[in-house]
Amino acid sequence: MNRPSARNALGNVFVSELLETLAQLREDRQVRVLLFRSGVKGVFCAGADLKEREQMSEAEVGVFVQRLRGLMNDIAAFPAPTIAAMDGFALGGGLELALACDLRVAGTGPGLGAGGGARESGVSETG
Template sequence: MAAARGVFAGPIKRLLPRGSFTQTRSWCSHGSVSDKKEVRLNRLEGDDNGIVEVLMCRERARNSLGHVFVGQMRDLVSSLQHDSAVRVLVFRSLIPGVFCAGADLKERAQMSNAEAELFVHGLRSLMNDIAALPMPTIAAVDGFALGGGLELALACDLRTAAHCAQMGLIETTRGLLPGAGGSQRLPRTVGFAVAKELIFTGRRVGGEQAVNLGLVNRSVPQNQTGDAAHREALSLAREILPQAPIAVRMAKVAMNRGAEVDISSGMAIEGMCYARLIPTRDRQEGMAAFIEKRPPRYTGE
């Protein structure tokens, strides 16, 4: 349990909204190449304050995981580790018909064996960092999520998908195996027998089948604007947003850490997380709101 204790080191920070901004989506198709980024943040405002989007837009390469894309994503994820203003994080693509096409095979072909191994090690580390983010994360899969693209979605807590989305760990069709966490996260998501079948065959599944397998939480018909999964992800984020933010984060810690240990140790982790919530003002507010029969007003304190 020594490792588990490290999770709770340090004081609870206030989760109050800080200064926010709204990025327009025109950056994906306008401006010079030099002033565009392949990965950016969009902080929603008004009633959606606290929901933040990770916008992916590597147009010519369908959000494939190249050096620049991965580097920018790593920097962005690092900046969010201690951002208490973010209550829910949504990963979405601005490229029509694709979430993330996986590895950049053109870049990979120029690497030596040692360079390729080092790069994949970095990808695995990035997915671990995404999985370790303290706030709930949602992947909005509007289109293809293949190989590393599906591994990115699997690193998120929740997933929404359009019916027409195509998802698969297709590495065995390229002489490889999933190397950025897919061989570990897919079995934990859909069960070992189903995961083995999908990985051994390299099969792709659509959004409707994915929800039946438990690969995604929600699947919806695609709309005319091609962002049905994103809209559903926002709907899900808006259900999470009103809840006590420290409680949500501690619930994530309890489930993630508990899944790594035996049930007895998991119960101890749950108890430690619960104890962290007892002195919070949000817990007191939750009790007061219940007694007074009104909606709670959580501040993250």
């Protein structure tokens, strides 16, 4: 994952890219393991892109949340082992992504966060 400006936040385009890539890799019988890692120093995934999400209608948010669930289900059901190499923050949906993997390996960097505190406080996870 390499979305430095958004700390790998899960926005519409990024989720589409992940879903498309998973579909392609699922058909490739030579794939023996799938590794999720970040190209952004200090962050695995900041979760849902809240800046993008605040621009959505309620109906659009519902569709987006369903797509995120679909992504997590696709990762969990992937036919080869999946590994989350977590060397940085994994917040909200980023932690869900890691939990959807078969194995999680954490570095010594920043930690994990599952709560809705950022949403409730109005602070954006993506800056």
